[in-house]
Amino acid sequence: MSFCFDLFNAAGWQYWLFFLLSLTLVFILFRSRESKLKKDVAKEISRQQAIIHLEMHAFQAQMNPHFIFNSLNAIHHYILTTSTDLASLYLTRFARLMRLIIRNCNKEWVNLEEDVEALELYLQLEQLRFGPQFDYQLEVLPSVSQQLTFVPPLLIQPYVQDVIWRRLLLRPGKGGMLNITIDRDGDTIAVCIEDNGVHHEAPDLDQQSYLNKGITIAVERLQVINEKYHIQAKIAEEEDLTGHRIKISMLHVNSRMMPAYGG
Numbered sequence: 001m002s003f004c005f006d007l008f009n010a011a012g013w014q015y016w017l018f019f020l021l022s023l024t025l026v027f028i029l030f031r032s033r034e035s036k037l038k039k040d041v042a043k044e045i046s047r048q049q050a051i052i053h054l055e056m057h058a059f060q061a062q063m064n065p066h067f068i069f070n071s072l073n074a075i076h077h078y079i080l081t082t083s084t085d086l087a088s089l090y091l092t093r094f095a096r097l098m099r100l101i102i103r104n105c106n107k108e109w110v111n112l113e114e115d116v117e118a119l120e121l122y123l124q125l126e127q128l129r130f131g132p133q134f135d136y137q138l139e140v141l142p143s144v145s146q147q148l149t150f151v152p153p154l155l156i157q158p159y160v161q162d163v164i165w166r167r168l169l170l171r172p173g174k175g176g177m178l179n180i181t182i183d184r185d186g187d188t189i190a191v192c193i194e195d196n197g198v199h200h201e202a203p204d205l206d207q208q209s210y211l212n213k214g215i216t217i218a219v220e221r222l223q224v225i226n227e228k229y230h231i232q233a234k235i236a237e238e239e240d241l242t243g244h245r246i247k248i249s250m251l252h253v254n255s256r257m258m259p260a261y262g263g
Contacts, residue, residue: 067125074129090128097121104153108225109253112182112189113146115153119180122157126164134168134176134197143184150253151189152225156180158214159193159246165211167197167244184252188232191248199244226250 071094078087100118104110116138123136140146160180168176179194219235226233231251238245 070129071125074125078128090125093121093124097125101154107153109150110153111147111255112140112144112149112151115151115156116140116146116182118153119157119160123160123178126161130164130169132174134164134171134178136178136180138180140182141184144182144189145254148255149184149189150255150257151250152221155218155222156191156193156248158211158218159248162211162215163193163195163197163244163246167195167199169197171197187252188249189252193246193248194243196243199239222248222250229253 075087075090097118120138177196181192183190222233233250236247
């Protein structure tokens with residue numbers, strides 16, 4: 001009888017030990033999972049704040065007071081000296097560009113057609129100001145569907161602006177040429193920006209600071225979006241005797257993929 005009682009106590013002790021160890025393990029796993037969820041939520045909030053911060057700065061960079069004032073001044077000059085019809089055309093383009101910038105500044109993705117339109121309008125306005133100092137060609141190859149391809153907005157323009165101000169406008173004489181080609185290679189979309197200018201810092205210190213800021217913001221935005229969506233984004237720059245090239249490449253994002261990308 002005593003032997004059975006001792007056996008029961010031994011079995012009961014093992015049961016309670018197993019129960020306490022299991023409860024402790026469940027508690028540790030629960031706290032670990034809760035801690036991980038909190039870290040993930042905090043990381044996502046921090047990432048969203050970074051995106052909002054960078055989008056705001058990208059918007060401010062696009063709405064540069066120098067560009068706005070100089071564009072309107074050039075249009076005003078056309079009104080007074082050349083043609084009111086031409087001035088009206090450029091004023092319409094300026095208004096359209098401002099509308100696109102304001103509409104897209106808080107978006108992570110826009111279709112390529114809208115981004116190309118904004119870039120074309122910007123180039124037209126810059127060429128209005130500087131005339132024969134440079135010419136440009138903007139080409140989207142047939143392999144790219146502009147309406148079905150999505151890209152981060154306000155990303156290409158800072159690089160184009162930097163090339164115009166630091167290379168083409170400071171090139172001796174006329175004949176500056178800017179070529180922008182958007183192509184697709186398998187699952188990758190590539191933007192190639194080529195020019196025949198020379199590199200110098202912008203003579204205007206405010207303009208130089210603004211150009212540096214625009215490029216920095218573009219790089220940071222691409223890094224944040226790359227981290228969030230894993231679009232394999234890369235920026236490469238090279239220069240040789242034939243000219244200067246910047247290549248921006250990323251995973252091709254189409255309309256079917258947009259729900260997973262927040263679109």
